[in-house]
Amino acid sequence: MRVVLVSREHPLGDPRGGIGTYTDTASRALARAGHEVTVVTRGEAADLREDGVRILRLDHRSLPHRYPERLLTARRTAHVVAALEPDVVQAAEWEAEAWWLARRSAIPVVTRLATPTYLVERLNGAEPDPRADLLRRLEADQARSSAAIVAPSQAIADRVGGDWGLQPGRITVIRNPVETDAVRAAGARPAPVALPERFVLFTGRLERRKGVHVLAEALPAVLRAHPDLHVVVLGDDVGAAGGDVRSQLLERTAFAAGRMHLLGRLPREDALAVVARAQLVVLPSLWEAFGFVAAEALALGRPVIATSGSGLAEVVREGDGGWLVAPEDPQALEAALLQRLGDADGLATASERALRRAEAFAPGAVADELGALYEQVVAEARGISTSIYGGGYRRYFRPEDRRDPFNRLYEAKRRAVLTRFADEPSLAVLDAGGGPGRLAAPLAERHAVTLCDISAEMLEEAGRRCPPSVRLVQADARSLPFDDASFDALLALDLVVHLPDLDAAVRELARVVRPGGRVLFDSTNAVPWWVLAYPGYVNWRPRRLLRTLRGGGVLPEWAPTVRHQRAGEVQAAIAASGLVLEDREDFGPAWTPKWQLWVTRRAEA
Ligand SMILES: C[S@@+](CC[C@H](N)C(=O)[O-])C[C@H]1O[C@@H](n2cnc3c(N)ncnc32)[C@H](O)[C@@H]1O
Numbered sequence: 001m002r003v004v005l006v007s008r009e010h011p012l013g014d015p016r017g018g019i020g021t022y023t024d025t026a027s028r029a030l031a032r033a034g035h036e037v038t039v040v041t042r043g044e045a046a047d048l049r050e051d052g053v054r055i056l057r058l059d060h061r062s063l064p065h066r067y068p069e070r071l072l073t074a075r076r077t078a079h080v081v082a083a084l085e086p087d088v089v090q091a092a093e094w095e096a097e098a099w100w101l102a103r104r105s106a107i108p109v110v111t112r113l114a115t116p117t118y119l120v121e122r123l124n125g126a127e128p129d130p131r132a133d134l135l136r137r138l139e140a141d142q143a144r145s146s147a148a149i150v151a152p153s154q155a156i157a158d159r160v161g162g163d164w165g166l167q168p169g170r171i172t173v174i175r176n177p178v179e180t181d182a183v184r185a186a187g188a189r190p191a192p193v194a195l196p197e198r199f200v201l202f203t204g205r206l207e208r209r210k211g212v213h214v215l216a217e218a219l220p221a222v223l224r225a226h227p228d229l230h231v232v233v234l235g236d237d238v239g240a241a242g243g244d245v246r247s248q249l250l251e252r253t254a255f256a257a258g259r260m261h262l263l264g265r266l267p268r269e270d271a272l273a274v275v276a277r278a279q280l281v282v283l284p285s286l287w288e289a290f291g292f293v294a295a296e297a298l299a300l301g302r303p304v305i306a307t308s309g310s311g312l313a314e315v316v317r318e319g320d321g322g323w324l325v326a327p328e329d330p331q332a333l334e335a336a337l338l339q340r341l342g343d344a345d346g347l348a349t350a351s352e353r354a355l356r357r358a359e360a361f362a363p364g365a366v367a368d369e370l371g372a373l374y375e376q377v378v379a380e381a382r383g384i385s386t387s388i389y390g391g392g393y394r395r396y397f398r399p400e401d402r403r404d405p406f407n408r409l410y411e412a413k414r415r416a417v418l419t420r421f422a423d424e425p426s427l428a429v430l431d432a433g434g435g436p437g438r439l440a441a442p443l444a445e446r447h448a449v450t451l452c453d454i455s456a457e458m459l460e461e462a463g464r465r466c467p468p469s470v471r472l473v474q475a476d477a478r479s480l481p482f483d484d485a486s487f488d489a490l491l492a493l494d495l496v497v498h499l500p501d502l503d504a505a506v507r508e509l510a511r512v513v514r515p516g517g518r519v520l521f522d523s524t525n526a527v528p529w530w531v532l533a534y535p536g537y538v539n540w541r542p543r544r545l546l547r548t549l550r551g552g553g554v555l556p557e558w559a560p561t562v563r564h565q566r567a568g569e570v571q572a573a574i575a576a577s578g579l580v581l582e583d584r585e586d587f588g589p590a591w592t593p594k595w596q597l598w599v600t601r602r603a604e605a
Pocket of ligand 1: 397432433434435436437438439452453454455458475476477478492493494495498499
C-alpha cells in the first residue's frame with residue numbers, strides 16, 4: 001500500500017518531539033512490512049531516502065504569524081501529498097497539518113491523536129491563546145473529517161473523543177512503536193557528559209504538565225535522605241508558557257545545588273545514553289497521551305516511577321518495571337522515591353521486568369495493526385458499503401456545514417418541506433430515514449413525530465437533537481415495523497437514493513400512511529448536469545467530474561451504495577404504489593435540478 005505520513009517534526013527536519021519520534025519509527029516499520037512509505041516533513045527542500053522510506057522535505061515559506069502560516073502549510077502539504085497519489089495518509093491532529101487533505105481531498109486520512117492544542121493548554125494551566133482558536137477548531141475538524149482515528153492509549157481516546165464528540169467506535173487504539181534495538185544501541189554509547197555515580201533522572205520539557213512542580217516539592221526530602229544521590233534533568237525550559245517550573249525546581253533544591261544537574265535538551269542518542277545510566281527514572285506528568293520516554297526507559301531496563309490516570313499508566317504498569325503514583329501528589333511521589341531508592345534488590349528485579357515489558361511496543365506488531373486499519377479505510381473509501389450506516393455516515397452527509405456544496409440548496413429543501421406542514425393540524429408523522437432529526441425536531445413542535453432510521457449512530461444523534469416526544473425507532477425502510485395506515489403523513493428526505501428497488505421502496509412508504517394521507521419524498525436526479533453547478537462536489541477534479549457524470553451524478557466511491565433516478569422512473573413508481581402526485585418542487589439549476597421533491601397523497605380507499 002502507498003502510505004504518506006505527514007509530520008512537521010522529523011529527525012531530519014525540525015528537532016523532534018514525540019511526533020517526530022513516532023514518525024521515524026512508524027515509517028521504518030511500515031516500510032519493513034512492505035508498504036511504500038513517504039514522509040512529508042519540513043526543512044530545506046530535499047528528496048531523500050532512508051531505510052526504504054522516502055523523505056520529502058518542504059521548505060514552507062515562513063510567515064511572521066504562526067497561525068496563518070499553519071493554514072498555508074496545510075494547503076501546500078495537501079497539494080504535494082495529492083501528487084504522490086497515496087492510498088492513505090496519516091498525520092497527527094497537532095496543528096492540523098492534514099486538515100486540508102481530510103476536508104478537501106478524496107484521499108482517506110487517518111488522524112493519530114498525539115495531544116491536541118486545547119489539551120496541552122489545559123494541562124499547562126495556561127489561558128487559551130485566542131489566536132490559536134482557529135487552530136484548535138481545525139485540529140478537531142481534521143479528526144472529525146478523517147476516515148479513521150487512531151489513539152496510542154485508551155486514555156486519550158476517551159478524553160479527546162469525549163471532548164470532541166467523536167463516536168467511540170471511530171477511534172482505534174494502536175500503541176506507539178518503540179525501536180527497542182536502536183534505543184538500546186544508543187543507550188550503550190559512552191555518556192556525553194561526566195555523570196554522577198548515583199542519580200534519579202527526569203526527562204521531558206520543563207513545563208507544568210510534565211509535573212516538574214510536583215517533583216520540585218518531592219525532591220528535598222529525598223535529597224536529604226540520600227546524601228549521595230544526584231538528580232539529572234534533561235529537557236528544554238519552556239519558561240512562563242510552561243509555568244516557570246524550572247525556577248521552582250531550583251529554588252526548592254537550592255540546599256543541594258551541587259547535586260542538581262540541569263543539562264537542557266541533548267541530542268536524542270546522547271539523551272538515551274544518560275537515561276541508560278539512571279538508577280531510577282521519574283516521570284510525574286499530570287497527564288500523558290502515551291509516554292514515549294517511559295517506554296524508552298523501560299527498553300533500557302530502567303525502572304520508572306510514573307503517574308496513574310492517563311496513557312502513561314498504559315505504558316508503565318504497576319510492578320511491571322515501574323510503579324505508579326497519583327498525579328499532583330508530591331507526598332505520594334516523595335514516598336515512592338524514598339521507598340524505591342531504599343530497596344536495591346527491588347530496583348534490580350524491576351530492571352529485568354522493564355526489559356520484558358518494553359517488548360509490548362515492538363514496531364513490527366504496531367505496523368501490522370496500522371496496515372490492517374489502512375486496508376479497511378481504503379476499502380471503505382473505494383466503495384462505500386452500506387455498513388457505513390452503522391458508523392461514520394455523518395462524515396459524508398453534512399448539509400448544515402457551510403462548506404458543503406449543497407448547504408444552501410439543502411436548507412431551501414428543508415424549509416420547503418417544513419412549510420408544507422406548517423398549516424396542517426397536528427398529525428402523526430413518520431420521518432423515514434430521518435437521520436439526525438433535522439426535520440423531525442422542528443416538526444415535533446406541532447406534530448406527533450416518529451423518526452426511523454437504519455443507523456444506531458444516527459438515532460443517537462437524533463436523540464440529542466429532538467425533544468423527548470419524538471419516538472425513535474431503528475428500522476429498515478424497506479420493511480417498516482408499522483401496521484398499514486399507521487400514520488397521517490410520511491416524510492422521506494434523501495432516503496430513496498439508498499434503497500435499491502425504487503418501486504418496492506415507494507410501495508412500502510405508501511403502505512404505512514392512511515388513505516388520504518400525505519407522502520412526501522425526494523429523489524436525486526440521474527440526469528447529471530447539475531453536477532457542473534457544484535464543482536466542490538467533485539473536489540474540483542476533472543477526472544472525478546467525468547466519472548461522476550457517467551455515473552448519473554453519483555460519486556465513484558458511492559456507486560455501489562446509492563442510485564439516482566430519472567423523473568420518469570419516480571413517476572412510474574408513484575403511480576404503481578397507489579399514490580397520487582399532487583405537486584413537484586425542483587431544487588438546483590433550472591436546466592437540470594439536483595433534487596426533486598415529490599408531494600403525493602395516498603388515494604382514498
Ligand atoms: C442522507 S441521510 C438523510 C437524513 C435525513 N432525512 C435528512 O434529510 O437529514 C440518509 C439517511 O437514511 C438512512 N438510511 C439509509 N438506508 C436506510 C434504510 N434501508 N432504512 C432506513 N434508513 C436508511 C441513513 O442511515 C441516513 O440517516
